[in-house]
Amino acid sequence: MNTCYIACALDAVLDFTPDETDFVIGADRGYRVLKEQNKRVDLVVGDFDSSDLPIGLKSVVKYPVQKDETDGAIAIKHALSRGYEKIRIYGAIGGLLDHTIAIISTACMHAEAGVDIALIDAENVLFFISNSKVSFDEGAKGRISVFSHTDKSFGVYEKGLLYTLDNYTLDNKTSLGSGNSFKGAASEIYVENGTLMIYTSKNNFDNHLTRG
Secondary structure, rough: OOOEEEOOOOOOOOOOOOOOEEEEEEEEOHHHHHHHHOOOEEEEEEEEOOOOOOOOOEEEEOOOOOOOOOOHHHHHHHHHHHOOOOOOOOOOOOOOOOHHHHHHHHHHHHHHHEEEEEEEOEEEEEEEEOEEEEOOOOOOOEEEEEEEOOEEEEEEEEEOOOOOOOOEEOOOOOOOOOOOEEEEOOOEEEEEEEEEEEEHHHHHOOOOOEEE
């Protein structure tokens, strides 16, 4: 599946190499992060309150500072308008807490609509499943945490992990899903009705995960 990569304002290790069918967006200061790491830039969007307006780049869309969406949310809309339903976002979690909450909420909304979307920091990934499941092979290691984004997620199963759940109703007002671990066995996370946020390492996400 073709991928849209979005770089946001926070410094991040951009460990991706886009091919000719992929698309790369810099959200405001994310443009500078891309250029500093010699990454291709296909589009820059934002209000440029945290960086200077790029000069000499044709594909720039400037928005007013007083607007209803964050630059990251706007970048996601541009990705979707170009038909990209696999989106990887760097440099968006951490920093200002309100911006982190905003991008998580936005990403969950699009995940519920079927978009394969993930937020990536230096070592970890936050991704989402809605009325579906993911499996990890026995090579997955380290921590994994599972939270409900919907008020309640019904029929939650966690199999093959250190702590398991069986047809559990997980609400969004508990820390129950935090701090689980892989134990060197194949594992599975499933939700019958609801949206889960799953936090684990980039290695587990990139190399040991299967959807569906």
